[in-house]
Amino acid sequence: MRFGFIGSYGSPAQQVELARACEEHGWDGFFTWDGVSLDDAGFGAHPTWDPFSLLAAAAAVTERITLGAMVFAVPRRRPWELAQQVLTVDHLSGGRLVLPVGVGVPIDRAFTSVPGQPTSLRDRARALDEVLDWLELSWSGEVFSHDGEWTRTGDFQLPQPPVRGRVPVWPVGVWDAARPPRRSLDRALRWDGIVPQVRGDSPEDAEPGPDDVRALTAWIAAHRDAPAGPFDVVHQGRLPADPVAARDQAREVADAGATWWLESWWDPTTTTPERLLDRVRQGPPAL
Template identity: 55%
Template sequence: MRHVGGEGATVRIGFVGSFGTVHEVVQMAVEAEQHGWDGFFTWDGVDLGGAMGDTSFPVWDPWAVLAAAAVRTERITLGALVFAVPRRRPWVLAKQAVTVDHLSGGRLVLPVGLGVPDDRAVAGVRGEAVGVRERAERLDDALALLDRSWRGETFDLDGTHVHVEGMRLLPRPVERPDGRHRIPVWPVAAFPSARSMGRAVRWDGVVPQLRGDRAMDPMTPQDVAEVVAWAREHRDPAAGPFDVVVQGVLPDDPAEAADLVGGLAQAGATWFVDSRWDPQAATPERLLARLRLGPPDLGPLASG
């Protein structure tokens, strides 16, 4: 990981096990480690079938998947793209995260977002926060609780929607190489929203998405460079490493894949995560086939 705009950065390459049976998805984590990937990610949804144009694919609980992956792997980073935090109880989320963090020996990361209203767990459940503003408030409350809970001390929290008295959550996360007991948090941010990006730079990384007509477009090196410049300007340099996590689809051709990731890394991306969201195209067989090709070899860039 690198400081924003730092030299000698390492770019890491991950893969999303987007579709398959629960056994196939866990096997993808194992294969990811075997074939040289740096990270494996699942995802957090309840019922997104209609939104994806297909109601037939299975959806698994991310914490169960990650717990199984944690005990079957030894090296790779684990997480979900992304955890839909506002519809979760923050103290339960904290306990789930610390449990998987310990099972994995400190390899967990927390990409977090508002969740999508297309998920029937939001739009189809009376009383859930549907509006963007309330979901953002609940996300901030939850992140504040996570931060306080990881200190191992009894705490109170008087948030916008979450009010806690006298809570203490043990154990703390696994100690990181820098001595902190902290699971890295990567908020999703709509760039160039100052409010959204402002949340991200208070934490440990950003999963940037473009706004408006380009919301579904892949990030270009120029986009990444602008995100990095914004973060460098607004983040305290003493706050520690900051990841810029870009999603996309890797070409099968090794040279094309290396060019794609290399260009983004030169612009400041510290992670590239191969993310395939079309359930018709991203069959378990195709996902496993791409995993077995391995990540592109970036040569000196990969090692910094």
């Protein structure tokens, strides 16, 4: 299992320093996040930054670590602009970009205050699928067009493909062992990984436990085509300060089938850029 760190808060300079520290202190990935104007008294008090600009800067000061965002709000983005941003960071980083993707948080005014944006969960899910389809077509290097419900374009061509031919896509997928939501899970099976969530009212409540991860990975093994390539299961959580306890907690999730642990601190009342940097400098546990 690999270990990544989410830069939840901080100025652009602090985010870039956090990415540099991730590489220096043994982490395998740095992730920012994607929001514009959050209608929330806590989260909305913190500034937001363009994730691709931050990742481009992080790519310039690192050489090894994976880069991404938790998660890219794909339905509110124009696909041709998204494709160019993805391609730029992918090439700048030498092919180290990954794309965790989702429908976007419903409290972002970039959805609710902009006419014509998909706002219902169903519409955002459809838009997500169409933009991802457009993105994949753009990686072919061939001329293509697209005629969907939310994404309709004439001829386009991006003649330069990604460094590795494609950029890994990790959709958010909701897991419910009693009633697996097939549309959400089938979307993940089409791509390269999954960011699993359970039903909850906060980011912490939505984090699956080891038993959830174990049941999910068993379901994926039973439903995913055998010839398909590697598939990542991306777990978010918070490791304790004690290195032995952190190792044991991470090992439990790894044994359940997770391939990534992302250190994830979101409480706006207690999380500061300084605390994030201190935690990064402690490094990930050794399994």
